[in-house]
Amino acid sequence: MLMLYVENLKSMEILLTGSNGQLGKEWQRYLRESNKPYSAFNSKEFDITDKDKIKVILEKEDPDVFINCAAYTAVDQAEEQREQANLVNHRAVQNLAIACKERGIKFVHFSTDYVFPGKASDKDQFPKGYHEDSKPAPINYYGLTKWKGEEAIRESGCDYLIIRVSWLCGQYGKNFLKTMLRLARDRDKIKVVGDQWGSPTFAADVVRNTHVLLEKGFSGTYHITSRGITSWADFARFIFECADKNIDVQAIPTSEYPTKAERPKFSKLNTQKIESLDEIELLHWKEGTKDLTEQLKNN
Numbered sequence: 001m002l003m004l005y006v007e008n009l010k011s012m013e014i015l016l017t018g019s020n021g022q023l024g025k026e027w028q029r030y031l032r033e034s035n036k037p038y039s040a041f042n043s044k045e046f047d048i049t050d051k052d053k054i055k056v057i058l059e060k061e062d063p064d065v066f067i068n069c070a071a072y073t074a075v076d077q078a079e080e081q082r083e084q085a086n087l088v089n090h091r092a093v094q095n096l097a098i099a100c101k102e103r104g105i106k107f108v109h110f111s112t113d114y115v116f117p118g119k120a121s122d123k124d125q126f127p128k129g130y131h132e133d134s135k136p137a138p139i140n141y142y143g144l145t146k147w148k149g150e151e152a153i154r155e156s157g158c159d160y161l162i163i164r165v166s167w168l169c170g171q172y173g174k175n176f177l178k179t180m181l182r183l184a185r186d187r188d189k190i191k192v193v194g195d196q197w198g199s200p201t202f203a204a205d206v207v208r209n210t211h212v213l214l215e216k217g218f219s220g221t222y223h224i225t226s227r228g229i230t231s232w233a234d235f236a237r238f239i240f241e242c243a244d245k246n247i248d249v250q251a252i253p254t255s256e257y258p259t260k261a262e263r264p265k266f267s268k269l270n271t272q273k274i275e276s277l278d279e280i281e282l283l284h285w286k287e288g289t290k291d292l293t294e295q296l297k298n299n
Contacts, residue, residue, distance in 0.1 A: 012214065014038040015061050017046050018069030023110060025172035026203040027067060030211065039063070043070060048092040054099050065214060066100050067108040068093065071146075075114070076260040078142040089145035094152035101158035106219075108210065111150050113166035113198060113225075114143030118264015123197055129229070129268035132164075132221045140261035150221070162221040163210055166269050167235075169288075170203025171295055180236050181296065184245045194233035194251025198267040201225040202288040205281075212279050223269035226285035238286060242293040 014031065018024040019040040031038045039061055047053055048070050058066075071089055072078060078085035093109060100107040116122075116130045117137035126134065138144040153160050169175040177200070183190055206224050213222065230238070233251035240247040254263065274280050283291070 012036070012064040013062070014065045014067055015057075015063035016040040016067045016069060017048055018043065018071065021069050021071075021073075022168055022170045022173040022175065022203050023206065024069040026170050026207045027069065030204070030207045034211075046070075048096060049087050051095050054095055058099055058103055058105070062103075063105055065106045065108060066096065068096060069110060071110070072142070075140060075142040075263075078145065079140065079260045082141055085142060085145045086148070089142075090148040090152060093149035094156065097153040097156035097158045097160065100160075101156050105158075106214070107153065107158050107160045108214070109149070109153055109160065109162050110206075111162055111164045112143065112146045113164060113267035113269050114138060114140065114264065115147040115150065115164070116143075116264065116267060118267050120195070120265040123266040123268075126266075126268070126270065128272065129199075129223070129225075129270035131270045132223055132273055134270075139264060142261060159219055161210065161213055161219060163206065164221070164223050164225075164269055165201040165206055166198050166225050166267050167200040168203060168206075169200050169292060171292065171299065172203070176200070176232070176235070177239055177289065177292060178296065180239045181243055181245075181293070184240060184243065184247050187247065189248040189250065190236065191250045191252045191256075192233040192236045193254055193257050193263075194231050195253050196263060196265055196267075197229055197231050198264075199226045199229050199269070199285050200235060200288065202283065202292055204292075205283055205288065209274065209280055209282070212277075213274075216277070216279075218277070222274045223271050224274060224282070225269045225271060226288050227271065227282050228285045229268050230285055235285070235289070238289055239293060242290050243297070 115136040169177040
């Protein structure tokens, strides 16, 4: 377990799960650099599906804020491993929320654009993306488990922040941007789906803006992603442009790239709610892509 304490006793004591994931590692970097007190656990140290473990750790750590970055994220495997996906994304989250309610702990949880139906026609109906209160209708089992987890949090009565993200990218772990850069090492032509629309979310922006919400005492559901909208194919083209790679990106329809789990054709998240708040800064997806590509070049 990684521990960090600072002298400022007025700071929020944060407990973080899923410390080895994209968001978990980004949270740790941010909290270290901001000199904030926290304790971080990976899935082996803190199995969120174990109700007894939840009780023991919360009693020992006694945090002010519980940030849950642990999740079952294998979208295609979830179609077959339904019990496990539901256990991690729904039942475990329900137990965490109830435990936070009992101890008066603020609960922060990350959800997904996949809770929405993602119909191609919704691109015209919601030109700026789905609102926080748009009607959910997941089209794959992963999305369903994440929606059930959200609902369990709300029903628990705890003080919560649910942050929905989409197309998550960051300096840690696996993601689309890093995959494109890896493929560009030995390819000059790549096929990428061109009829799925949304916006990439950059982990550093999620962490920074979520922390602003925490410091200001906000609760509820918020969308945090980049400004603007793009397709996967155009996103790939811009990644290669930023990386000075001459790669021929061939846009293909979803039908030519079959997957076990159905993918939404449109999953842009509307960010007007959070953009109306002070100290919130959302990058355009092109700005975020430039920044992250440059960062990975220098690592």
